[in-house]
Amino acid sequence: MRSRSRKRFGDLFPAPPPDPTECPDCGSQRILRICYGLPGPEMRERALQGEIVLGGCIFRTPRWCCKECLHHWPEDPPSGQLHGTEEWREKYVAEQAAEYAQLSQDASGPPLAGEPSVANYWERSDGRKVFLVRFEWGVMRVEKQLHLLAHGGTPVYTIVAGFPPLEVGFHGASYLGSLAAMRFETRRVA
Numbered sequence: 705m706r707s708r709s710r711k712r713f714g715d716l717f718p719a720p721p722p723d724p725t726e727c728p729d730c731g732s733q734r735i736l737r738i739c740y741g742l743p744g745p746e747m748r749e750r751a752l753q754g755e756i757v758l759g760g761c762i763f764r765t766p767r768w769c770c771k772e773c774l775h776h777w778p779e780d781p782p783s784g785q786l787h788g789t790e791e792w793r794e795k796y797v798a799e800q801a802a803e804y805a806q807l808s809q810d811a812s813g814p815p816l817a818g819e820p821s822v823a824n825y826w827e828r829s830d831g832r833k834v835f836l837v838r839f840e841w842g843v844m845r846v847e848k849q850l851h852l853l854a855h856g857g858t859p860v861y862t863i864v865a866g867f868p869p870l871e872v873g874f875h876g877a878s879y880l881g882s883l884a885a886m887r888f889e890t891r892r893v894a
């Protein structure tokens with residue numbers, strides 16, 4: 705009797721998938737669990753020791769993080785959709801295209817002072833291109849994403865992980881990161 709009810713309990717709560725042993729993006733085994741919620745002393749200590757990553761108080765989909773390439777997974781499936789009114793969508797697509805055109809122009813000029821370099825690059829099976837951009841303060845993961853193409857737009861360089869210290873400022877760093885990625889890509893094709 706007891707074993708039967710146990711079995712039912714097991715059916716209701718299937719065992720979670722086993723912990724991954726390597727990053728699905730780069731194959732590195734240096735992966736960490738992302739822990740959400742307000743950290744207690746023990747969690748904070750483990751994060752300081754580099755055993756886990758604190759994900760903040762808002763629960764999100766990624767459970768794992770790669771120390772090598774900064775990939776966070778599992779990912780939310782790409783929606784391929786733009787929200788908002790049609791007017792807003794057109795404006796957004798046009799803004800991104802203008803930004804892309806400006807970046808292309810800047811990338812054809814000489815390197816800027818303090819411009820970072822691309823330390824690693826690969827193309828994912830879903831078409832996204834990954835650039836690990838090395839700054840003096842650390843590494844930023846820049847991805848060239850194609851979700852706006854369906855809307856008649858351009859690719860978009862997005863900073864997906866590796867945020868600069870406050871004194872550096874996100875805006876400037878994200879511009880330099882995108883610029884380095886585009887310059888690297890242009891040179892590769894040439």
Ligand SMILES: [Zn+2]
Nearest residue numbers: 727730770773
């Ligand atoms: Zn990785």
